[in-house]
Amino acid sequence: MTTQTASIAASTIFSDRHTAYRFTSEQVTDGQLHQVYELAKFTPTALNSQPLRVTFVRTAEAKARLLPLLGETNREKSASAPVVAILAADTDFHEHLPVVSPHAAGAKERFAANDEGRAGMAINNAWLQAGGFILAVRAVGLDAGPMGGINAAGIDAEFFAGTPLRTFMVVNIGHVAEDGAFPRSPRLGFDQAVSLA
């Protein structure tokens, strides 16, 4: 499957797929990780700012650095995943604006002078991209286990010291094991979550 020709049923990324907690030993290739990013990058962001930065942790050495920085009950889940993606927001995303947002004259300079606004923009839009990222993992035929129970500051110190990257979640990636997902939790119905005005 190439990202250009991929055409899949919506159920493949929504109703048929679950959050994965335990994975089989089947490996995930770097090619598949490229495919995930090549889809996820199309998630729309404000000013096309694209602040999400992804670190795919897949070697034993890198995993040994990451696992102690996850919530205790989350460690085993990530240990069983062939790949764990660290999702971080680049608070210096504005450096790229002249290229990715050529229509927004002066935006880079305005964000450079507004640390608080820039940090908010980075985290909000990186979260938005994280949703697209999870669906992209599913779209390439893999399973995803997003987790927010992490020591984000600890991950920043271990992986991103001296950089403007701010970790906000990790996503376990692989092929879900037979008993690797919980039963589906109830979803709110249309009438509970939606108003027609």
Ligand SMILES: Cc1cc2nc3c(=O)[nH]c(=O)nc-3n(C[C@H](O)[C@H](O)[C@H](O)COP(=O)(O)O)c2cc1C
């Ligand atoms: C932002 C976010 C943070 C989450 N944090 C954790 C976590 O720390 N540990 C965990 O076991 N599951 C975590 N989850 C998994 C959710 O509980 C799960 O996606 C949700 O219950 C839906 O489950 P389903 O896909 O099986 O329907 C997290 C999910 C998201 C999207």
